[in-house]
Amino acid sequence: MKISRAFLVVVSLGRTFYQDSAEELRLLTTSDGLTPVGLMQAKRDKPDPATFLGSGKIEELGDLAREAGADIVVFDIALSAAQERNIERVLNLPVLDRTELILDIFRQRAKSREGRLQVELARLEHLSTRLVRGWTHLERQRGGLGKTGGPGEKQIELDRRMIGVRMKQLRDQLKRLARQRGTQRRARSRGDSITVSLAGYTNAGKSTLFNKLTRAESYAADQLFATLDTTARKFWLNDEETVVATDTVGFIRGLPHQLIEAFKSTLDETVHADLLLHVVDASSPVREEQIAEVNSVLHDIKADDVPTILVYNKIDMTGHAPEIVRDNEGRPKAVFVSALTGAGLDELREAVSEFAHKWRDDHPNLPREPEDWEREMANDRDDPRLKRRSAAEELAELESLL
Template identity: 80%
Template structure:
């Protein structure tokens, strides 16, 4: 099947400019199975309320997109429902904004039940904001004294109610899965095991690093959002100790708020981790901007107080040698590695082992509260033979 041709639009608003915005949009578009066929870059002090770009630029966009034989136009920004409809009418082509594009990629990539539920929840919440006046073609002219809305208004309310019911169902199912995940996490922590979560900008090489550390076979590819479903595996840091590592969804600039909210149960692995390995593409010219974007998401999910070691990955694409960079007190701050070639992986294990040693000193293995079933079992063990006989007779 031939890929749909997508014409890309990158808009710089005010003085905030991202050097890699065009390349990132190209990667997003190809990740969604579309074929880029042209690019329009524009700058505005503030968005036009009606068409985001203004009528003149929209006319130019329509001509360029038709010349490029585009099937769809993709904006590298979030558009309001009205802006999207106005642009589509003006250029007579379908329009995707950044939020919709990312949601589509997530929908295609989610494999686990929890991942699919989270994406469906995010898509429905996004859709619910775009129903306003979506059914005006069904309305009739009415007098000003009418107390009830037209059929169009009723259809909107019906759609909202249907979406609301489904959103409630999804939230309940996700809560149940979150409780199961919490039980699994508690089972791991009972063994006094350090938990490490890999976080980072999408396509920084987290899954490749995770596979190298744990010898797992998680899907890894040179594309955005290759991994959506959290995977946890043990890996050795030295001859005596293993830790549990979790690979999580990658972050990106302008990650839709609905997705952050929907994926919070998955991102709980990050919030409850003892250590974060913040994986950074060392070869990226905009790595500092990407680090800031990841830190913003960590702050949003309240994981910004978890200790961090930065892992500068992909040094095989740079001239940098493997090394550990340390804080003034000697503790590891960053490690330079190549997950692809394995260079520096021994240094990364060494840095995690150092952190683990300090963590164990600060968090001695204190006895936990027994579960109810354990208390019942212990009570049974304390019974005398006579009491056991009475208990059996009572059951009969």
């Protein structure tokens, strides 16, 4: 039977409260192809070790889910493996927590080979934490030569070993792809191209803005994590000047640690950018909290020291006029735009152009650092044994041997 009807559970823990939690969970659920059919909101001072919500609340949840005809229950918090099993046992329904929900969306969205490898690695890392018990009926035959030999390798040990081997293979493949990405990045820097990276909360309109600025055709939709694969394109500032723009994966509150680790090579495009355009949904009532969440992830990946311009997108929904906001020194710090209508894009190009001119003044075109192979060739040329001799020197050496 295809699972499609989801009952949603939003939990506030302690003093932590997110105004948009229910709406964000609904968007995540629909992005995963599920249909929300009900919602329960709960508050706890601290999690119950067995079921997170406590036995009474779980029974109430079961009644509501059955009345709504749900065939899966989706939680807006990360559950431990034991909590998830205990809840499923009481509800007699499959349970999906926030981490598994986001991982499943990433699995569906990843298109490139690197993206698929990154998602598979993240899912295996998450799965490795859920292997908490073995099954005696899946044991191998008893080992040893005698009749009373000990039990063989349990299925859980087999699974752990197989997962470990596969994770090592994935990391090796991702390292090779990361080296290729690094080579491409160095090639762009040798061409004296300034790199501008777009980052922001998911569904802030990054891909739509990226398409408008670069005349690209990246997939853009009103969905969370519509695009995962990093794309690099020329960004036209004016008829004479271009920079390189890269569009990266969107961030979200509670982004699973496994995904941040697995997507390190992709997020490196943000770390190595010369300028960061932090795209913000200007129409969101929780935009300040979303800005803080993005800044937290940028800090985690050590990209918080990259020069940044805030881009307040979707002003067509707020009535705000296009404009450049400057700091005390007259430098652009924020731009108000609408990627949908194109309003404010000229102001954004002007702001990036100002940054590019100042960047080039501060970073004169110095000779690039030689590659390792070039250093080796230079060393060989300096070796007196390998120096090319003139015809007269070679003739003199031959005469001395006769």
